[in-house]
Amino acid sequence: MSRVDRENRAALFDVDGTLADTNHLHIASWWEALRQAGHSVPMHAIHRAIGLPGEDLLAHLLGEGRDRSEDAALSAAHDTLYGTYFDRLPRLDAADELLRTLDRRGWRVVLVTSAGSAELDALRRAVDADDAITATASSDDVERGKPAPDPVHHALELAGAPAHRSVFVGDTVWDMKAGTRAEVTCVGLLCGGIPLLDLEEAGARAVYRDPSDLLDRLDQSPFGVEPARTGTGRSPEGSHAR
Incomplete structure (x- = not known):
């Protein structure tokens, strides 16, 4: 071998x-947490930020010049709202x-x-x-x-x-x-x-x-062949869904 x-x-x-x-449960939870704190952020912008850690998500949405003292409360509000779905996540x-x-x-x-x-x-x-x-x-x-x-x-x-x-x-x-x-x-x-x-x-x-x-x-798929030595590059012909 x-x-x-x-x-x-x-x-x-x-x-x-x-x-x-x-993802859309997170979007709604972040939107409501931000709304309660007086921030008007469109859901499409929140969608694009989903996947970032909480502090980075807030920086992406509110800017680096935001009042960072709000971060913990905003994240806690999101967590509380999202937590109401824990027993039925699909x-x-x-x-x-x-x-x-x-x-x-x-x-x-x-x-x-x-x-x-x-x-x-x-x-x-x-x-x-x-x-x-x-x-x-x-x-x-x-x-x-x-x-x-x-x-x-x-x-x-x-x-x-x-x-x-x-x-x-x-x-x-x-x-x-x-x-x-x-x-x-x-x-x-x-x-x-x-x-x-x-x-x-x-x-x-x-x-x-x-x-x-x-x-x-x-x-x-890439799971069916030996993975390449880099993650870059376009999709192989016929391997992506439209």
């Missing part, structure tokens, strides 16, 4: 909007089957998320595939969250896998930028509501509609 054959392969997954259909179709299939094929599945512990517990209950998950890398574990590569680097360490043998699946430009900077192969999903072109321009090598579509075409 060659050295490459002995190397672990990591299947890295964002959770919100990628495995669970929760899993995206076939997300659990996708993780289990990759696990059976020898991939080490690691979740890469900005969710806190209580939120992550609720998301894992929704996805219901803990038997296939090797580890979880949170933005709480690193100095900088997505789009910095730090969470992806941490996930690779947890999986014991090199970047060139790993694939990161996400639904936002922040996911694609983090994966590209960490030099893993990036796969985008449209189920988070971000356009295909935006995901490709941020580094997605291939884009699919949702976990079910990726599972259906797994053998033709």
Whole structure:
């Protein structure tokens, strides 16, 4: 067996909007938290910021010159509002089957998320595939969250896998930028509501509609071939969903 054959392969997954259909719940929760504090921020702008850690999301929406003393209260308000959905977070179709299939094929599945512990517990209950998950890398574990590569680097360490043998699946430009900077192969999903072109321009090598579509075409996806040594590049012909 060659050295490459002995190397672990990591299947890295964002959770919100990628495995669970929760992005618009976050949008509504952030919109209401901001509204209660007197900030008028359009939902489409919040949508584009979903996937960033809370402090970075607020900086993106309110600017670096905002009153930072509000940050903790705004994040707490969002968490309280979003927490009302914890008992009914919806899993995206076939997300659990996708993780289990990759696990059976020898991939080490690691979740890469900005969710806190209580939120992550609720998301894992929704996805219901803990038997296939090797580890979880949170933005709480690193100095900088997505789009910095730090969470992806941490996930690779947890999986014991090199970047060139790993694939990161996400639904936002922040996911694609983090994966590209960490030099893993990036796969985008449209189920988070971000356009295909935006995901490709941020580094997605291939884009699919949702976990079910990726599972259906797994053998033709980056999971079915030896991952490239970089996360950059356009989608292979025929591998993306319109």
